[in-house]
Amino acid sequence: MALKSKLPHVGTTIFTVMTNRAREMGAINLAQGFPDFDSPELLKELLAQKTSxxxxxxxxxxxxxxxxxxxxxxxxxxxxxxxxxxxxxxxxxxxxxxxxxxxxxxxxxxxxxxxxxxxxxxxxxxxxxxxxxxxxxxxxxxxxxxxxxxxxxxxxxxxxxxxxxxxxxxxxxxxxxxxxxxxxxxxxxxxxxxxxxxxxxxxxxxxxxxxxxxxxxxxxxxxxxxxxxxxxxxxxxxxxxxxxxxxxxxxxxxxxxxxxxxxxxxxxxxxxxxxxxxQPSHSNELSGFYQRKRDLFLRQLQGSPFRWIPSEGTYFQLLDFSGISSVQDAEFADIVLRSAGVASIPVSPFYQSPPHLDVIRFCFAKKDETLIEAAAKLRQLERVAS
Missing domain, CATH: 3.40.640.10 (Type I PLP-dependent aspartate aminotransferase-like (Major domain))
Structure with missing residues (x-):
């Protein structure tokens, strides 16, 4: 039986790939966009009440x-x-x-x-x-x-x-x-x-x-x-x-x-x-909550070889690695994972025809201690031979 794919050029998403690799290597996962902290206690209690x-x-x-x-x-x-x-x-x-x-x-x-x-x-x-x-x-x-x-x-x-x-x-x-x-x-x-x-x-x-x-x-x-x-x-x-x-x-x-x-x-x-x-005010408190995490992450990166423009929104931050290496972003994300033990997401998979990119994406929806540890590892990165 001949199988004709409707999406022949689509493979496993970069999120799954990088998260799996982070898990295999015991790395800090700043790749996939999910918090490593829990939902509000009240929300969990309400869920238990509704099911009960x-x-x-x-x-x-x-x-x-x-x-x-x-x-x-x-x-x-x-x-x-x-x-x-x-x-x-x-x-x-x-x-x-x-x-x-x-x-x-x-x-x-x-x-x-x-x-x-x-x-x-x-x-x-x-x-x-x-x-x-x-x-x-x-x-x-x-x-x-x-x-x-x-x-x-x-x-x-x-x-x-x-x-x-x-x-x-x-x-x-x-x-x-x-x-x-x-x-x-x-x-x-x-x-x-x-x-x-x-x-x-x-x-x-x-x-x-x-x-x-x-x-x-x-x-x-x-x-x-x-x-x-x-x-x-x-x-x-x-x-x-x-x-x-x-x-x-x-x-x-x-x-x-x-x-x-x-x-x-x-x-x-x-x-x-x-x-x-x-809790009608919950949503309106999120900007302050996540801005504090963004700012903590960027403060901890001071002295690193990365450059950045602070994220305007989302809980993602792009870091410019052009001062470290001239390789393409996917290759550099692999270097960061292997050398620093921190998982990130390259931006090129989000393009149909990617240009040369020297930024990779990190998720800062993480506990403060996770961000501090990850930034310390990233600060240790040195120039990679092109």
């Missing part, structure tokens, strides 16, 4: 009403915009499923979808599986900004969607309100959708504010915005996310979602809903 109370059967396909209502309150408080929890909010299996379901629902064979490289590794395959054509536009290093003229030049009658990610994984940059206005201007003459991955919405630093497609009236009219409780609750293993979109777009997303995952674990949804009710 018998909330263990199927949830509604669109999500538990109590959770959707709490999300609506949160969005109103954060962005000053009213959202209908019945018609515009869908609970998904993490933000990845929200993104996949939205692409599957809205992108048709032959459609163009603009992606900005480096782009998260699930975007391109989801577009290809929908029959679309990824159109990759590189961000401009070292600050990884969008070249809006290149975007204008990429607009064709086949354009169906533009995907953005802010705060941005893996670079840590954030889009501004002006960026959103420029995107709106570019798309005004088209019928294209905007899919905005905003899972790190509450991790924005140095007094900046998150510019959301949800808060932009013109873009939201053609938008899908995806979020993650895994990120905000320090519980990446729970895999609970949500998509917000206008009612007509939401109906199409739900047509796919119901045959994809159908519904998400009931006690998880109920526990998060109750946590949001009891």
């Amino acid at each position: 109370a018998g909330h263990n059967q199927y949830a509604p396909m669109i999500g538990e009403s109590s959770l959707r209502e709490q999300i609506a309150r949160k969005m109103q408080a954060n962005y000053g915009r009213t959202v209908n929890p019945e018609a515009e909010i869908t609970i998904t299996l993490g933000a990845t499923e929200a993104i996949f379901s939205a692409i599957s629902a809205l992108v048709h064979p032959g459609d163009d979808v603009i992606l900005f490289d480096p782009s998260y590794d699930s975007y391109g395959p989801a577009v290809i599986l929908a029959g679309g054509r990824p159109v990759h536009i590189p961000l401009q290093a070292p600050h990884f900004r969008i070249d809006w003229q290149r975007v204008r030049e990429a607009v064709t009658p086949k354009l169906r969607m533009v995907m953005i990610n802010t705060p941005h994984n893996p670079t840590g940059m954030i889009l501004s309100g002006d960026d959103l206005n420029q995107l709106a201007e570019v798309l005004r003459p088209t019928d294209a959708f905007v899919l905005s991955d905003e899972v790190y919405e509450h991790m924005v630093y140095d007094g900046a504010r998150h510019a959301s497609v949800f808060g932009h009236e013109e873009l939201y009219a053609r938008g899908v915005v995806c979020f993650s409780f895994g990120k905000t609750m320090h519980a990446t293993g729970w895999r609970v996310g949500y998509a917000i979109a206008p009612p007509d777009i939401t109906r199409e997303i739900r047509r796919v979602h119901q045959f994809n995952t159908f519904s998400i674990a009931t006690p998880l949804q109920l526990a998060i809903a109750e946590f949001l009710k009891q």
Whole structure:
């Protein structure tokens, strides 16, 4: 029997590869984006209560009403915009499923979808599986900004969607309100959708504010915005996310979602809903919490051969190793793993056609002692012969 792959060029993700290697070598894992500290005690207690109370059967396909209502309150408080929890909010299996379901629902064979490289590794395959054509536009290093003229030049009658990610994984940059206005201007003459991955919405630093497609009236009219409780609750293993979109777009997303995952674990949804009710300030405390960790990590790196631009958002920090070696990033990440015992993520796997890159990504969603130990190891790195 001949097997024809739909994704012949896709292998095991770089996250799995580096995490497995870190485990095998007993290295400090600053590669994959998960905390090494636990979720809030109250959240865990609420989960135990909900399971003990018998909330263990199927949830509604669109999500538990109590959770959707709490999300609506949160969005109103954060962005000053009213959202209908019945018609515009869908609970998904993490933000990845929200993104996949939205692409599957809205992108048709032959459609163009603009992606900005480096782009998260699930975007391109989801577009290809929908029959679309990824159109990759590189961000401009070292600050990884969008070249809006290149975007204008990429607009064709086949354009169906533009995907953005802010705060941005893996670079840590954030889009501004002006960026959103420029995107709106570019798309005004088209019928294209905007899919905005905003899972790190509450991790924005140095007094900046998150510019959301949800808060932009013109873009939201053609938008899908995806979020993650895994990120905000320090519980990446729970895999609970949500998509917000206008009612007509939401109906199409739900047509796919119901045959994809159908519904998400009931006690998880109920526990998060109750946590949001009891601790409404939790999300707004995350920027300060993670900025302290970013700053600790960078302070500990003082005196190292690395250079950096402080991350504007997410819980990732790029470090420039050009003062140590001139090899490509994947090779240098391997050197760091073997020589320093610290796992990182190269940025090149996030590109369709990677340029020469001299930055690698580290996750600072870790205990303080983990960051201090990792930085001490990184400070010991010496110049590597090219």
